[in-house]
Amino acid sequence: MNRALARAACVALLPLLGACSTLDSLNPFASKPGGPKMAELKAITASADTRVVWRDSVGKAGDYVLVPAVVGSSVYAVGRDGALTRFDNGRQVWRVKIGQTVSGGVGASERMVVVGTPKGEILAFNAADGAALWTSRATSEVLSPPVIAEDAVVVRSGDNRLAAFELADGKRRWVYQRPSTPLSVRVTAAPLVADRFVFAGFPGGKLVAVSLGNGAPMWEGAVAVPKGVTELDRVADITSVPVIDGREICAVAFQGRVACFDLGNGSLVWARELSSAAGLAIDSRYVYVSDDKGAVHALDRNSGASIWKQDRLFLRRLTAPLARRGLIVVADVQGVVHFLNREDGAFAARQTTDGSPVLAPLQANTDGVVVQTSNGSIYAIEMQ
Template sequence: MTMVVLAGNKSARILGLAALAAALLAGCGAVSNAPTPSPLPAVQNKVGATVAWRTNIGAQTDFRFLPAQLGSDKLVVAGAANTLALLNVDTGAKLWQVQLEKPVAGGVGANGDLIAVGTLKGELFAFGDDGKSRWKVQLSSEIIAPPTIAQNIVMVRTGDGRISGLSAKDGSRVWQFQRQLPALTLRNFAPMAVVEGSALAGLAGGRLVALGIVDGRVLWDSPVALPRGATELERVADVVSAPVVTGNQVCAAAYQGRVSCFSVLNGTLAWSREASSFSGVAVDSDHLYLVDAEGAVQAFERISGRSLWRQDKLVARSVGSPAIVNGKVAVADYEGYVHFLNPEDGSLVGQLATDGSRIAAAPQAINDKLIVQTQSGNVFALKVNK
């Protein structure tokens, strides 16, 4: 569904991915040209993928609820419509569960003894690691991306193009960053990444920005991709997946744009390749993995950006961001299947069903487990052999 927000004095239309697909197909007649999902590939489970535990948290939802790690052995999870819970990572047991005052709209942020979660109405709720309410504040627009907490600052992205830095103590505003939105943007569900005193955020218009955590000042601002084309739709080139830090580099991908890696220190471009993605990237010591806009999984050499392989057996299955678990590449799809790939050649080496509903949020590799949350409200911990 198309939503209208105000960004400064300019009206910016924000499209979800389903709405974008419909818009791109407009004018093609009554018959949809949307690609038919690839059939579920038959895969021998060479990696011994198993479900370690399963826990229900909330109800059916269209939102992307992204779990967050708290300490070494706990997992904070939000669920529809207004559930927040703390789980044991090893067993999935609920340590506590609370019901929020309002329905939540995205993942949670957690660090130290603080947990933060937002709503479509722009309310941000903060809880202690004991599940007790700390504070709540009203922000300027919807909150669908997980907050990021570091150095006693809670950083929150809102749908009007703002990033606010709030005091972890009481929610008072410490700083605010804002960019004027392009005429047409994608909804941004992506969390920020934190490294060396800076918060890295992908923006509409294809840019990656590094902000000082304590004061919000812009440390550097680099283009992942430059908008191009004759129409507003063709010029959509947003970074709507989380940037990934590896060593002294940060990498990000833009829809209808490129995948690029930059110096964490100053934003200097290391390499860039043509690629379109709204799902995101993952990295290991040698490779960068990308799920492109068609749903194919690609691998690039991490240092040079040289293309290595492309796995297209999952095309049009609404495959989400990749993750690395026990040396395997994992991606999840619209039917709740998690697929495991060999990082050397992209071959499918494992497959595991969950509950049949879409896994929209990025899988999280925590300790030796892969954590996924489905849109039916179930959280799964998966294990694979090395």
């Protein structure tokens, strides 16, 4: 199992057991005496120019995965202690103290910023000045960034329910729930909204599309099918955000497969065995996946056939890839950001941050990528 989950997630056991535990003890690739070791980084010859344009800090994430939101030239970020900040081109525009712990965020648009709390509260703020707008409540703790759609805020709660709230006042519009599994991985991935659909992955390897208007299920696709004798063997959960390009949507499951579906009706286009808890990216030619052993794969967009594999980041607990400006970007457990050549996976550049793990998905901005570390540092890195 991927040790990134040990910081970002835990196994949700049956309620009777009353708790969740980290995955380190279940991870066959965890560092043990005489066992596999995390790959050491070797010097590279850079073929791309990257530089840190600006950096700042918003406070540590603690046990949560807090994701920055990029809207044009603005970056919104929050720390566990509730310091919510807007940066414009690296300049702090405002900072508000929410006054409580934040466990899910940030979701943002040109007008609104939204975060969630361990108590299940949804807190909305004015994007212009940080003024509080409304408060609502989900069915349980909020561990993923809320998503601001056309006229609603969509939230995934820790009990694997989706809910939509009215954009104007936070009134709850609908709740969607699938049957639960006996054992599942705690998910911090946001839902994805496109074409008036809400897409999300669930325990048991199901990718589901529901209506943004009323929460009615539209289609369901099997990214993975649970296998094995024990409940632990049968964990095959989608723990990352699906990706869309054109009329295709793709997702990947932990202990499962990567699969692509027709966006409109959910029919399977292709699938292949590959386990990932971190996630994937897509562009016009390839699908890119960070697997659970620290390898980055490029797969043919049309068939899923392997194009290249970069395996020199073994056990470095990578983030999902980000395809940007002809490069594939991933970050690791030591806060190192790696830039790979899109065509062959060769190392093209490298940037260091504050040395703490990068667990939050990388975010694209106008000139490159925005990174938030577990210690709360925000980096805007330009790619040329």
